[in-house]
Amino acid sequence: MQDPHNKPIKRVVIAGGGTAGWLAASLMKKVLGKAVDITLVESEAIGTVGVGEATIPPIRLVNQVLGIDEAQFLHDTKATIKLAIRFENWKTKGESYYHTFGAPGKSMAFCHFHHYWVKARQQGLKADLWDFDLNYHAAEAGRFAQINAKDPVVELPFAYHFDASLYAQYLRKLSENMGVVRKEGKISRVQRFTDSGFIQALHLESGDVVEGDLFVDCTGFKGLLIEEALGAGYDDWSHLLPCDSAIAVPSERHEKTAPYTRSIAHDAGWQWRIPLQHRNGNGHVYSSRYISDDQACDTLLSNLDTKPLGDPKLIKFTTGRRRKQWYKNVVAVGLSSGFLEPLESTSIHLIQSAIVRLIQLFPHNGFAPSLESEYNKQSELEFEQIRDFLVLHYTVNERTDSAFFNDMRNITLPDSLAHKIALFKESGNLLREQNDLFLESSWLQVLYGQGITPKDYHGLVNSVPEVQLNQMLTRLLEIKKEPIAKLPTHDEYINGMVAKYKRAMS
Numbered sequence: 001m002q003d004p005h006n007k008p009i010k011r012v013v014i015a016g017g018g019t020a021g022w023l024a025a026s027l028m029k030k031v032l033g034k035a036v037d038i039t040l041v042e043s044e045a046i047g048t049v050g051v052g053e054a055t056i057p058p059i060r061l062v063n064q065v066l067g068i069d070e071a072q073f074l075h076d077t078k079a080t081i082k083l084a085i086r087f088e089n090w091k092t093k094g095e096s097y098y099h100t101f102g103a104p105g106k107s108m109a110f111c112h113f114h115h116y117w118v119k120a121r122q123q124g125l126k127a128d129l130w131d132f133d134l135n136y137h138a139a140e141a142g143r144f145a146q147i148n149a150k151d152p153v154v155e156l157p158f159a160y161h162f163d164a165s166l167y168a169q170y171l172r173k174l175s176e177n178m179g180v181v182r183k184e185g186k187i188s189r190v191q192r193f194t195d196s197g198f199i200q201a202l203h204l205e206s207g208d209v210v211e212g213d214l215f216v217d218c219t220g221f222k223g224l225l226i227e228e229a230l231g232a233g234y235d236d237w238s239h240l241l242p243c244d245s246a247i248a249v250p251s252e253r254h255e256k257t258a259p260y261t262r263s264i265a266h267d268a269g270w271q272w273r274i275p276l277q278h279r280n281g282n283g284h285v286y287s288s289r290y291i292s293d294d295q296a297c298d299t300l301l302s303n304l305d306t307k308p309l310g311d312p313k314l315i316k317f318t319t320g321r322r323r324k325q326w327y328k329n330v331v332a333v334g335l336s337s338g339f340l341e342p343l344e345s346t347s348i349h350l351i352q353s354a355i356v357r358l359i360q361l362f363p364h365n366g367f368a369p370s371l372e373s374e375y376n377k378q379s380e381l382e383f384e385q386i387r388d389f390l391v392l393h394y395t396v397n398e399r400t401d402s403a404f405f406n407d408m409r410n411i412t413l414p415d416s417l418a419h420k421i422a423l424f425k426e427s428g429n430l431l432r433e434q435n436d437l438f439l440e441s442s443w444l445q446v447l448y449g450q451g452i453t454p455k456d457y458h459g460l461v462n463s464v465p466e467v468q469l470n471q472m473l474t475r476l477l478e479i480k481k482e483p484i485a486k487l488p489t490h491d492e493y494i495n496g497m498v499a500k501y502k503r504a505m506s
């Protein structure tokens with residue numbers, strides 16, 4: 001058998017059939033087409049992690065590339081619309097703020113909108129940051145429709161909440177229709193070439209052997225290929241993000257479906273509530289250094305706002321990232337590549353961007369070391385930038401009632417984050433770093449929402465006469481609210497789309 005180091009890469013083997021496995025299969029087949037043969041191995045007996053239901057707007061690009069019809073998608077995955085995350089009890093108990101997918105105000109050259117708002121607030125303006133945000137108004141009013149506006153000031157960016165297992169089934173159907181071959185069975189042994197250490201084949205318990213050139217490890221937390229076979233190593237970030245456990249439980253749906261995720265801080269972590277068409281997804285993410293699993297379970301169950309629909313499920317994890325996400329002829333995608341807790345719903349996005357990166361750097365003619373190192377450089381930066389954004393939520397807080405939050409205020413921050421916080425605090429400045437997933441508007445909402453008001457604003461603001469500044473802000477407040485009354489409710493939108501799909505099918 002020839003070592004695949006320097007020969008054309010044709011046979012792609014995906015180990016694992018969770019969201020990561022099937023998203024990798026469908027996107028790679030759709031884009032790379034006949035250039036690759038894809039086999040996916042998964043084990044129903046092992047199953048999937050079974051969570052992961054809130055997303056961020058780039059998921060819509062994936063759906064577009066895959067040619068997914070939105071009405072069918074909403075119908076098949078029981079999806080709802082997500083306009084924002086509402087953070088409750090994070091700054092202090094009883095206070096809340098939104099991190100929306102919109103942007104407060106409007107985009108301005110050289111000097112961001114919030115500098116004008118900071119000056120106006122110093123002069124007595126009452127309107128809060130979110131009063132200038134259409135996503136906020138729509139989330140609060142429980143209304144939604146796709147707005148195809150020419151003017152970005154009245155755009156309503158959105159993502160989805162969906163049932164993760166239905167999404168994986170949906171992607172499986174798509175992938176198999178495109179020619180991806182699925183093999184059921186448990187991988188019992190990983191065979192490697194003796195000289196290079198590259199992976200040659202996966203041996204299944206059934207006796208089947210699946211050979212490949214490139215292996216995509218989507219086997220979940222354990223990283224069967226990248227870690228157990230190749231020992232790529234793991235950077236543990238628990239000192240920055242100490243939550244290491246989650247308990248998840250579904251509950252009955254509400255009569256009205258909220259178009260946002262709730263994130264409710266407790267004493268040693270936080271609780272998510274994700275509304276779907278047929279149920280709510282709930283979970284408590286916490287640090288086991290501060291409470292026991294039983295206490296965490298009680299906290300979750302006593303804070304559900306509807307009746308539970310099943311038994312709570314406990315999941316343990318270590319926050320961090322695989323030191324090399326591409327190593328030899330294995331690329332780790334999904335939980336096998338690392339894990340950042342679901343506070344900002346970034347894991348499915350990380351799957352998506354890993355696959356895009358792999359397609360962009362695909363080793364068509366063999367495993368050139370520069371491809372591997374470029375891939376690893378980009379994924380390292382991406383994980384670190386998201387990590388910093390998550391740490392921000394915890395470390396800037398005024399919660400003096402909880403040992404966990406007291407400790408989080410005093411952790412030693414990565415220089416990159418400490419600099420960002422200081423820059424904003426002192427000057428109001430926020431500048432997007434390279435390809436940071438989170439734009440200035442996201443950092444602004446969380447920095448301000450968690451309790452930092454900049455001391456200063458940009459000097460350019462002073463060139464606008466006060467009367468003009470007030471007129472601009474007053475007009476913007478009207479513009480941002482105007483569309484709301486004309487929008488259908490979120491439930492009317494979802495029901496309308498589902499009915500449209502059913503009509504098309506009948």
Ligand SMILES: Cc1cc2nc3c(=O)[nH]c(=O)nc-3n(C[C@H](O)[C@H](O)[C@H](O)COP(=O)(O)OP(=O)(O)OC[C@H]3O[C@@H](n4cnc5c(N)ncnc54)[C@H](O)[C@@H]3O)c2cc1C
Pocket residue numbers: 015016017018019020021041042043044046047048049050051052053054055164185186187188218219220221224246248283315317333334335336342345346347348349351
């Ligand atoms: C508590 C929690 C909440 C989360 N919430 C969100 C969220 O709101 N939004 C978001 O974007 N992400 C979220 N995530 C992350 C999200 O769940 C994952 O990114 C996503 O499900 C992908 O998982 P995966 O496919 O990598 O792994 P898994 O779902 O674990 O799939 C692993 C696959 O590998 C197979 N496998 C494993 N070993 C073998 C073997 N020996 N032989 C054959 N097959 C094998 C399994 O059968 C399975 O098919 C959350 C994660 C956790 C832990």
